[in-house]
Amino acid sequence: MKSSPNAESVAPRYRHSVTPRDIADEPDTEEITSLPQFRERVAGTFGVIVIQDVARDQPIAHHRECPFIREELFVEKIIDGGAHNGHYYWAKNSRIAADQLGTRRCKHPGDKLSGG
Numbered sequence: 196m197k198s199s200p201n202a203e204s205v206a207p208r209y210r211h212s213v214t215p216r217d218i219a220d221e222p223d224t225e226e227i228t229s230l231p232q233f234r235e236r237v238a239g240t241f242g243v244i245v246i247q248d249v250a251r252d253q254p255i256a257h258h259r260e261c262p263f264i265r266e267e268l269f270v271e272k273i274i275d276g277g278a279h280n281g282h283y284y285w286a287k288n289s290r291i292a293a294d295q296l297g298t299r300r301c302k303h304p305g306d307k308l309s310g311g
């Protein structure tokens with residue numbers, strides 16, 4: 196099957212829906228309120244994902260590849276749950292997350308932030 200002229204003009208790195216971002220243009224933190232936003236942040240090349248749960252005293256900063264960072268959990272809590280029992284945030288790095296959102300680092304062995 197031949198690709199359309201339009202498809203050929205699109206460079207490979209732009210095939211995904213993820214918009215290339217420059218860290219200099221980013222806010223320090225951002226609340227994640229939609230699934231496209233969640234997907235874009237998790238697929239991004241920098242930043243941490245913060246999960247704040249009203250049942251916990253402290254929000255937790257996770258690496259983007261942490262096993263706890265799962266689309267279905269985000270949907271359950273934020274989309275289906277209407278964010279009544281928690282919130283998701285993106286932060287530029289774990290230090291900013293700790294300073295501005297009061298996070299602690301995830302301790303899951305599969306989380307790259309847990310190492311140090």
Ligand SMILES: [Zn+2]
Pocket residue numbers: 256257258261262263264301302303306
């Ligand atoms: Zn984690």
